[in-house]
Amino acid sequence: MANNFEYLRPTTMGEAVDMKSSHGARAQFWAGGTDMMLQWKAGITDFDYCIDLTYVPDLDQIALDGDQLRIGAMATLDDLDLQSGLHPLTEALGETARMMCTKQTRTLATIGGNLCNASPSADLSPPLAAMGAQARILGPDGERTIPLTEFFTGVRKTALADGEMLTEIVVPDVGGDVAASYNRVARTVVDIALVSSAAFIKLDSSGKITKAGVALGAVAPTVVRVNKAEDLLIGCSLKEAANGVANKAGEHAIATANAITDIRASKEYRTDMTSVLTQRAIGRCVAILEGNG
Amino acid sequence: MGVHHMPKKLKVVGKDVPVLDAREKVTGALEYGVDYAVPKMVHGKILRSTIPHGRIKSIDSSKAEALPGVLGVVTHEDSPDLDWIGVWDNYRGKVLDGIARFVGDEVAAVAATTEKIAEQALALIEVEYEVLPAVLDVRKALLDDAPQVREEGNVRDEYRVVWGDGKTGEDESDHIVELEIQFKAQNYAGIGRNACICDWNGEKVTMWTSSQTPSELQSGIHQAFGIPMSSVRVVALPSGCSFGLWWSNNFMMLTAMLAKKIRKPVKIELTSQECMAAVKRRHIEITTGRMGVSNDGQITLADFSHLMDNGAYGFKTDVYFFCCDLWGGAKNGDYRVRGVSTNLVTSGCMRAVGDITMGLAVERLADMCAEKVNIDPVDFRMKNQIKSGQQLRMQEPRQHMKGTLTEYVDKLTDVQKEGWPEMFHLSSGSTHELLRQGAEKFRFKERWKGWGKPSSVNGSKHRGIGVGTGAHCCGVEFGGNTSSVVRVNHDGSVNVFSSCGRQGQGSETTLSQVAAEELGVSLDMVNIVTGDTDAMPWSSGSSASTTMFRTGWATRAAAKDAKKQILRIAAIEYFDSDDPETLDIQDGIIRSQNPEDNRNVSLEEMMNVLCSDSLAQTTVITGRPDEVMPPTIAFARQWAAQFTEVEVDVETGEIRILEFLAGQDSGTVVNPKVLKNQVIGGAICGAGFALYEGIEFDENDGRVLNDGLLDYKLLRTGDFPSDAEVFFVESPDPVGPFGARGAGESPAAAAAPAICQAVYNAIGVWVDVPMTPEAVIRALNER
C-alpha cells in the first residue's frame, strides 16, 4: 500500500526545479496525475514529495511563435483538442488527442506528463517525433534543448537528469505547406495503442517534399523514426508519395519495427500493422496537402 | 391456482416510472458494500496462494500476530469442518481446508486496526506448501491421470438432453456441418468492487455485503458454520453491476471467520484485482458440434458436446443452456455437457450462462447450414426455432428438490395443477414475432446481399449485417423456491419484503409496481425491503432471470392475499357483509365493483380502524403467497432477436458496430425503462464477449494476467451505437405477474451471434470470439 507524501506547490519554474534538486529521487513532479495516481496506488512508484506543477504560470501555452509551434508541458490533452484550429499541425495533434483517454481524463492529462511517463505506446510521441519536435528542459544548471527522439531512453525512462523538468515542446519550421497524421490500432474507444504510426510532410514551393517524418509507436521500447521511409519521401511529389512510395515506406516501417508479443497483441500483428498505418498516415498527409483532407 | 387473470386496465404496471433509487444513485447517496461502515469496525485482508496447487504443510502466523495493531489471524485450522454450497453450485467446499487450488486462492486472513496493518501482517505469515501438480488445461483435466483438483475428482456427471435419434438425423441430412470452438472465460468485470462486514456478537451473526442473493447467503453462513438460520442476519447492500458475481462468495465466509475469532465487526474490502482475479468468472467452454440440414431448410440433426471448466471451487454439471429449446424445431437433438475442475480461479454462472457460449456455437452452425441451403438467417430461424405451444427440449432429467421435475409434476393433484399451462411446452412468446418485426424495422430483406456478402465496401471498410437470437429461462426452481411478504400498514401504505438484492436490475421498482397494481394503491405508497433477511421470507435471489417472473409472481400472490384479507373485513364492516369478491381496491379506495354502488371506504380509514378497534385479531395485514406456483422451467422462456450492421477494416481487423436493433419478448413490460436498460446492457455484454472480452491465464501457473480494465477490454457506451434501438413484443405469460416474464439474459445471448454473423457477411470468413483486430486479420490470412 502506498505511503503518504508531502505536497509542495511551487509558483515559478525556478522554484519547481529547486525543490526537485533538493529532494532528489524522493521527489516527483505532479502534472495531471493521471498516470502517477494509478502508479502510486499500484505501488509502481513511490515518493515522499509531490511537486505540483499546476500553479506554475506560463507552462500551459499552445502558440505559434514565428515559424515555431510551442506547446507548454502543462497544456492538457483537452487544450490540444481545443487548439486544433490553430495550425495544420495542431489539427493533427488535436485529432490525436481525441483518440486518447476520455474527455474527463483529457482535461487533467498533460502533454508533458504523457511524454515524461515515456510509455512505448504513448500517443503523442509518434506525431511529435515525426514532426521533428524538440524537448526544452530546465534544470539546476539552466536550460537545454534536445530532439524528442533523444528524450526517450527506454521504457518509462527519459533523458531528464536529476532536478530537471520538461518545460515545453517546440516544433521548429512549421511555416509553409505542412501536414501530419497519426493512426493507431486500439481495441475499445478507451485503450492505449496496440501499434501506431505517424507521418509528417512539408512541401517546398514547387510542390516537392522537402521534409518528411515517419515515426512508429508501441513497436519498440521508445518511439522509432523510420529514416529510410523519410529519405524515400524527400524529393517526391505528392502523387509519387501516394502511389508506390507510401507502400515502400510501409515496408521500411516493417523492417524498422522491433515489436514484442504481449497480452495485447503479437509481434507479427504489430509488425504487419506498421506498414498499413504508415501508408495511411502518408496517404492522409497527401490528401490534406492536396486539399482533400 | 397459479394463473392470475389480467385486469382490464393497468395503472402502475407498464408505466415508465424512473427507478426508485435514481436520486440516491445520481447524488452518490446510495451506499454500496465498499461505502458501508459500522461502529467499532476493524479491517481484514486475505492472504492468497502464490501457487496453483499445493497442500499447506505449515503456516506460521506468530510474527503477524505480534505486529502491533493485529487483532487476529485465521487459517484452515480455524475453519469449521463443514462444506457450504454457493448459489447454483458456484462454490462447494469448506471455507478453508489447507489446500490451495489456484493462484489467488484464499489461504488465511488477518484482522487489524487498519487496512494497512492488515496488509503488512499478510507479508509476515509464513506458509510452507507441499507443491502438488496442477491442471490448467480444460481438456487435460478430463484425463484419468490428470492431477485431481478436488476430493470428488475433476469430472462431474454428464448432463444430457436428447430427442429423436441421431442416426435418423444423419440419414435425413443433405448437409452436415461441424465445428469446434473454444470460448475464453469472460470476466464479470463489474464496475464497482465489493466488501463484506461481519459482526459475530454472542450467537448472532450479522453480515453486510453487496449481494443479489441475500437468502442464499444466509443459508451459506448457516451451512459453513453450522449455526441456526435464525442466528444469521444478512443485510444485502446494493452492488454495482454484478451479473452473477456477487452471490454468496467465500470471502464473505472468511470475513465471518475473522469476526468470530476476534468478536469485533470486521470489514474485508476487495481490491479491483481481487474482484477480477480471485472471486469468480465465466467458465472456459469448448463446444464441439455437428448440425445437419435437409435441402428444404429443416434442421435434421443437432449434435453437441460441450465441456466447461468449473475452476477450483465450482461444481456445476451443466451450463443451463436454453439454446436447445430455442432451436427446438430440430428433428433430432443430442446435447451433452460435462463440467470439469481445473486449478484456475473458480468459475460460475455469469449472465446468459451457457446461452452466450453454447448458444453462439449453435447459432454459428445453424448459419452454416442456412448458407448450405441458401436460406437467409431470418427465414432459417423462423423455420427451425420453437413456437409457442410446442414441446420444450430441456426438461425431463432436471433435478427438482423433490426428485426429477417430471416425477414432481406427475405427483401433483389436479387441484394443485388447476389452471396451469401445459407442462414441458412453451407457454407463450417465441422469436418469431421478434424476427418478423425486427426484419421489417431493420429492412433486413432489402439489405441482405447473401451469405458471406458485404452490404457495402468502401476501400478497406467492409460492412455486413447480421441477426442473432437468444433464449433463456425465467427462473429455475431447483435452487429453491421464492416468496414475498406484503404488509399493509395503518395508513394504507404498503411494505413489500422480497429477497432479491439490488444490483441495478431495478427489481425494487418493478416489484413495487406489481404490489401497487394488485393492491390498488399508488406507487408512492409502496416501500420495499430487498436485502434484510431478518425481515424477508427466504427466497432464491436475483439469478437465472428469476426476479420479475417468480419473485414478481410471489409478490403479486402476496398482495392478492393481503387484499383478500382486507376485503373480507371490509365486507363485514362497511359493505353489509356483501360477498368480498364483489369488492375491489382502486386508487386506495375500497368500493364495490358495481359502478352503481356508491358505498366506499378509504384503505387508510379501514386499516386505521382495524388497528384501533380490533375488527380482527391483527394490527396490520400481512399477505403471503397462498397458492402453488407452477414450475417455471417447464414452460416459460424469454426471447431476444437482435439485428446489427458492423464495419470491418480488413487491413487492421478493427470492427465497429454501426447499427443495433434489439427486439425483446419478456411478456408484459412492467417498466419500459427498466427493461430497455436490461436489453441494452445485455446486448453490450454480449457484444463485448464477441469483440474483446476474455481472460488471459498465465500458461505456467494459471494466474489471471488481465486483472484490470486496462487489458480486460469492456465495451464502453462509446463502442456501442448511441442510437441503438429496442422494441418489445409483449406475448403475455399465463403465469407471470400481469403477463411478465424474465429478461436479463437472453439479450446478452443474442448479441454475440448477431455480431459474429455480421462480421462473417462483411468479410466472408468466420472469426472465433473474441474477434479482436488481430483475430480478424489472422482469420483473413488463413482463408
Ligand SMILES: Cc1cc2nc3c(=O)[nH]c(=O)nc-3n(C[C@H](O)[C@H](O)[C@H](O)COP(=O)(O)OP(=O)(O)OC[C@H]3O[C@@H](n4cnc5c(N)ncnc54)[C@H](O)[C@@H]3O)c2cc1C
Ligand atoms: C483512462 C485513461 C486513458 C488513457 N488513455 C491514454 C491514451 O489513449 N493514450 C495515451 O498516450 N495515454 C493514455 N493515458 C495515459 C495518461 O493519461 C497520459 O499519459 C497523460 O498524458 C499523462 O499526463 P499527466 O499530466 O496526467 O501526467 P502525470 O501522471 O502527472 O505524470 C506522469 C509522469 O511524468 C512526470 N512529469 C509530468 N510532467 C512533468 C514535467 N513537466 N517534467 C518532468 N516530469 C514530469 C511525473 O512525475 C510522472 O512521473 C490514459 C490514462 C487513463 C487514466
